[in-house]
């Protein structure tokens with residue numbers, strides 16, 4: 001997994017050249033939520049630069065607000081912790097994926113598979129990145145689903 005991410009980061013650095021955004025965003029998607037539930041968004045943040053970047057806020061027109069969360073298991077109970085920032089060290093990648101870091105779309109509009117959600121990611125340097133994320137049906141036992149495991 002780690003080796004694969006390094007390869008991805010290398011390709012991105014070559015492809016985007018000197019005028020790159022401070023953070024590259026790949027593999028963005030939103031899990032289609034059950035009716036009335038919040039939706040989780042997943043993506044990979046790649047920092048091709050020489051300085052640490054911090055994602056400090058996110059927003060979207062597809063929901064009331066966006067929070068940064070980390071899924072943790074404490075005493076066998078799955079919980080989510082709100083984060084103030086997600087840090088991406090220089091030259092490294094951070095993966096937001098089911099059962100780990102994610103963006104939580106609070107009170108989303110109805111989302112159907114195939115819809116596109118635009119996420120705006122604010123960095124501590126003042127830049128804002130717009131990310132186009134497709135809505136996909138999630139696996140029933142992944143991430144936020146209250147499965148039987």
Ligand SMILES: [Cu+2]
Nearest residue numbers: 069080102104
């Ligand atoms: Cu969450």
